[in-house]
Amino acid sequence: MKKVAALDLGTNTFLCLIADGDENGIRKVHRDLVQVVRLGQGVGQTGEFHPDALARARKCLTEFKKEIDTESVDQVLAMATSAARDARNGQELFRIGEELGIPIEIIPGEDEARITYQGATAGAKNPQLTSLVVDVGGGSTELIVGKASDILFGESLDIGGVRLTEKFISAQPVKEDDRRRLEAYIQEQLKTVLPELEKHNIDQIIAVAGTPTSLVAIEVGGFDEAKVDGYFLKKDRLHHWVEEFARTTVEEKKTKYQLGGRADIIFAGASILLAVVEALGLDGMMVSTKGVRYGVALEMLRSR
Structure with missing residues (x-):
């Protein structure tokens, strides 16, 4: 059994799932956290993350990190999607992750479909x-x-x-x-x-x-x-x-x-x-x- 923290850093919402399981799937969910961060504020107009959005991201990830540390997880991984791909200053988000000990990756286009699909259909009847x-x-x-x-x-x-x-x-x-x-x-x-x-x-x-x-x-x-x-x-x-x-x-x-x-x-x-x-x-x-x-x-x- 392994305990993991999986984060989804979306354009509007950040989510953090802390669960344990094995290669057969998730056995138990310990935490399922969600916060509206609005990371994508203004990115469509300016091409960059707004300073306020990055401040909200830091605050949210700091709170998530406290929960992750409390749960003593074996592995942490955060996936960022649309806004992080589009923003010229996307590295600012990665820097926040580094400082907090939360590795952030951008989901490669070819993996995004598979990851989203297997998550959405987990436990499908x-x-x-x-x-x-x-x-x-x-x-x-x-x-x-x-x-x-x-x-x-x-x-x-x-x-x-x-x-x-x-x-x-x-x-x-x-x-x-x-x-x-x-x-x-x-x-x-x-x-x-x-x-x-x-x-x-x-x-x-x-x-x-x-x-x-x-x-x-x-x-x-x-x-x-x-x-x-x-x-x-x-x-x-x-x-x-x-x-x-x-x-x-x-x-x-x-x-x-x-x-x-x-x-x-x-x-x-x-x-x-x-x-x-x-x-x-x-x-x-x-x-x-x-x-x-x-x-x-x-x-x-x-x-x-």
């Missing part, structure tokens, strides 16, 4: 179904088609909750013109992969990350992993939430739906999910609380 894993991040959305342990197709699109909000949304409630431009851009991006997705006769969509889990938490009356993980979110409910988030202020989304640091980007994130479901003609999506951090943990547990 019916692995024989052909699944499309959708991971809506802050900067990008990963689309991975797989069956059992085989990956059939993977692509990363430059549509994410933070990126689209900064690019298109000038006010909330969302202006009709802003909404039209955002939706047209999502469609334009999806069109580039739709022919490939349609080739695979997808049985189900598995959605991971904060956008789908936040939507389900609202549906079930608060975040309870046992209720959220495996929940089937119907297309008409997705449509309902896109409409609701379009007509409410950021403050209303925070107070009414407890969306915290995700309140300003939830409209864009939900719009991406709805567009994927509609493009494939399915009646909804399965939501998983797992994802990249589980995939990273499995990578460490399976390596010598």
Whole structure:
């Protein structure tokens, strides 16, 4: 048995999973931590990490390190994705990791699909179904088609909750013109992969990350992993939430739906999910609380 700390440093959210297990998988989860950091703040406009974002990253990673030290883990690995690839001053993030003793790597494009897919499908009830894993991040959305342990197709699109909000949304409630431009851009991006997705006769969509889990938490009356993980979110409910988030202020989304640091980007994130479901003609999506951090943990547990 080995104890590992697997970190997923996303454009919007940082997550840290501390678990033990072996080459057969994760046996026990000791900690599953999450903080909205908004690392990707302004990267789309300036091409660099904002000093405030780096300060938030340092504070979050310092707190995660305390938990990691308390748990006496055998191995630590942090994976950074979209924002760290895009930022000119990305080395600043790596320097913070070095100072704290948290090794940070950027997931290579060819590994990202496999790591995300194996994390999202960890413990899947019916692995024989052909699944499309959708991971809506802050900067990008990963689309991975797989069956059992085989990956059939993977692509990363430059549509994410933070990126689209900064690019298109000038006010909330969302202006009709802003909404039209955002939706047209999502469609334009999806069109580039739709022919490939349609080739695979997808049985189900598995959605991971904060956008789908936040939507389900609202549906079930608060975040309870046992209720959220495996929940089937119907297309008409997705449509309902896109409409609701379009007509409410950021403050209303925070107070009414407890969306915290995700309140300003939830409209864009939900719009991406709805567009994927509609493009494939399915009646909804399965939501998983797992994802990249589980995939990273499995990578460490399976390596010598």
